Amino acid sequence: MYPILSAVGLLVVYALIRVSLNRRRRALDDVHALPGPAASIASWIWGHELLVFQHAATEMYSIWARSFGGLFKIKGALFHPDIIVATDHAAVHHIFAHSDVYVKSPAFRPPIMNLIGAGLVWSEGEDWHRQRKILSPPFSQESVKDMTSVIFECAERLETRLTNLILDSPSKDGASLNIVHYISACTLDIIGAVGLSHSFSAQTARIDPHSDAAQIRASWTAHVNTGLQPLSLLASLVVRAVPAIARAPLPLMQTQGVVKTIVRRLGTALLEREQFAFAAAASQSARAAREDGAHTTGGKDILSVLLRARRLGKADQALSDGQIIDNIITFTMVGHETTAGSLTFTLWELARHPAVQDRLRAEIQSCGRDLSYDDIQKLEFLDAVVKEGLRLYPALPQTERLALEDDVVPLSTAVPGIGGSFRIRKGQVIHLPLMTLNTDAKVWGPDAKVFDPTRWLVARDPATLPSGWSGLLTFSDGPRNCIGWRLAVLEFKIILATVVRTVVLLDTGARVEEKISPTLQPVVDGKGGDLPLRVRLV
Numbered sequence: 256m257y258p259i260l261s262a263v264g265l266l267v268v269y270a271l272i273r274v275s276l277n278r279r280r281r282a283l284d285d286v287h288a289l290p291g292p293a294a295s296i297a298s299w300i301w302g303h304e305l306l307v308f309q310h311a312a313t314e315m316y317s318i319w320a321r322s323f324g325g326l327f328k329i330k331g332a333l334f335h336p337d338i339i340v341a342t343d344h345a346a347v348h349h350i351f352a353h354s355d356v357y358v359k360s361p362a363f364r365p366p367i368m369n370l371i372g373a374g375l376v377w378s379e380g381e382d383w384h385r386q387r388k389i390l391s392p393p394f395s396q397e398s399v400k401d402m403t404s405v406i407f408e409c410a411e412r413l414e415t416r417l418t419n420l421i422l423d424s425p426s427k428d429g430a431s432l433n434i435v436h437y438i439s440a441c442t443l444d445i446i447g448a449v450g451l452s453h454s455f456s457a458q459t460a461r462i463d464p465h466s467d468a469a470q471i472r473a474s475w476t477a478h479v480n481t482g483l484q485p486l487s488l489l490a491s492l493v494v495r496a497v498p499a500i501a502r503a504p505l506p507l508m509q510t511q512g513v514v515k516t517i518v519r520r521l522g523t524a525l526l527e528r529e530q531f532a533f534a535a536a537a538s539q540s541a542r543a544a545r546e547d548g549a550h551t552t553g554g555k556d557i558l559s560v561l562l563r564a565r566r567l568g569k570a571d572q573a574l575s576d577g578q579i580i581d582n583i584i585t586f587t588m589v590g591h592e593t594t595a596g597s598l599t600f601t602l603w604e605l606a607r608h609p610a611v612q613d614r615l616r617a618e619i620q621s622c623g624r625d626l627s628y629d630d631i632q633k634l635e636f637l638d639a640v641v642k643e644g645l646r647l648y649p650a651l652p653q654t655e656r657l658a659l660e661d662d663v664v665p666l667s668t669a670v671p672g673i674g675g676s677f678r679i680r681k682g683q684v685i686h687l688p689l690m691t692l693n694t695d696a697k698v699w700g701p702d703a704k705v706f707d708p709t710r711w712l713v714a715r716d717p718a719t720l721p722s723g724w725s726g727l728l729t730f731s732d733g734p735r736n737c738i739g740w741r742l743a744v745l746e747f748k749i750i751l752a753t754v755v756r757t758v759v760l761l762d763t764g765a766r767v768e769e770k771i772s773p774t775l776q777p778v779v780d781g782k783g784g785d786l787p788l789r790v791r792l793v
């Protein structure tokens with residue numbers, strides 16, 4: 256009895272403090288003057304955030320943006336001060352451009368730390384500047400171009416795997432499969448090869464359940480499905496209110512840590528392998544080894560770049576062992592699950608649009624089998640399909656920022672009663688629903704939610720588009736945009752081209768929901784990470 260009374264008492268005291276602090280803030284910013292959904296549809300404890308969680312991906316933000324425009328407010332859960340939701344192009348650009356003022360919000364950083372550690376995605380301030388500078392070279396256009404043949408090898412292994420599955424199927428109509436498993440095995444092999452000079456062997460016919468690849472897959476699927484439970488909403492909102500809770504030994508928090516533990520073990524072994532190889536080489540020729548730290552790993556993968564920076568001994572260009580391992584975890588996870596997620600949804604759309612699939616196949620087949628990097632770049636319809644897939648299915652459909660200082664944000668469209676700019680107070684949380692921006696009917700027309708790659712074959716006035724890659728927010732924008740976007744786009748193109756030239760994708764009619772957990776996930780019959788397709792040979 257007493258614990259319940261104490262908890263209720265604490266909640267009431269917390270609510271009273273929050274409400275009084277919220278009142279004090281009102282006079283100092285423009286948030287109170289913003290429109291927003293009615294308080295009557297907000298829950299007392301969960302604000303409007305429960306509604307958001309109960310709907311598909313960023314659906315509620317899209318509905319509200321249509322009613323209230325590019326800047327509106329919602330009631331935050333747990334008596335959090337009102338949260339601004341921004342889709343106004345100038346405001347979004349300003350927020351992303353000033354990444355030292357607008358940092359990742361307390362609702363996002365602790366789960367990132369739990370899931371992938373203190374690498375590039377999590378870091379802020381000077382630590383981030385240093386990490387980004389060290390990690391950028393392997394993601395330049397030239398470096399990514401050099402990855403083409405390795406990506407083709409992994410994509411061809413996928414092609415063989417699908418072909419064998421179809422040939423072994425007893426049905427004349429081809430084989431049924433959960434395409435998510437096949438694509439993420441392929442992208443895991445790619446990031447292993449180009450990022451770590453490591454073979455995950457995720458695409459072997461009979462995968463050992465104790466292998467790293469199988470364990471990463473199993474723990475990620477468990478993580479995705481935990482995130483779909485209502486209790487997870489509670490966890491992320493409590494963490495926003497009290498960030499220290501993320502470190503508590505609670506089962507819900509620990510699920511996130513499982514993926515990290517598995518990949519940390521691997522990362523530690525990879526680091527030791529590299530250090531051992533370097534020490535051996537150094538004893539033969541210390542001088543040569545120092546000048547060319549690349550020779551142990553081929554030199555251009557991410558791990559080699561990190562180690563070389565450290566060996567060269569420039570203090571401002573070195574990461575500690577812990578930071579290197581956290582970046583191995585970071586790149587292993589964000590480098591494969593993101594691309595795989597958007598790609599599986601795109602394959603599903605191709606299955607549902609046979610005419611688009613046929614047109615894409617005809618374009619790919621017209622170029623023969625041995626495609627080079629330059630051939631791939633010239634395929635106009637492939638480019639259109641990739642952009643349309645990434646527009647509708649951004650792997651990270653939303654992000655959130657916290658203002659570290661008072662600021663004035665410019666607006667593309669003036670807000671009645673406020674004008675063409677907006678006063679923000681230090682401590683303000685701003686939610687950025689990237690998927691809502693990508694599917695805005697004012698930009699993409701009334702069929703904005705429809706998969707139609709031909710829209711990319713018509714020139715568009717850049718002034719009507721938000722800032723970001725191809726006028727999309729899929730890879731975010733500004734200094735903290737996705738460092739891996741070139742690699743992601745190249746992987747997307749090569750995997751699509753390799754699969755579609757050999758395999759016909761067929762829709763199963765399954766009802767697929769789009770949910771966020773923590774990336775965009777297909778959910779079928781309540782099960783996350785599941786997207787059934789039928790496949791047969793061309």
Ligand code: HEM
Pocket residue numbers: 359375376387446585586589590591593594597649650651653654655728729730731734735736737738739740742743
């Ligand atoms: C379709 C695939 C991908 C999508 C849609 C995507 C999307 C994004 C987005 C939206 C962000 C910004 C997140 C935020 O600010 O909250 C981001 C950051 C990041 N992405 Fe990606 N990403 C993809 C693939 C990749 C790949 C292949 C890699 C690496 C191999 C990668 C590595 C990163 C890293 C390290 C960051 C943090 C960058 C920083 O803060 O400086 N991503 N990504």
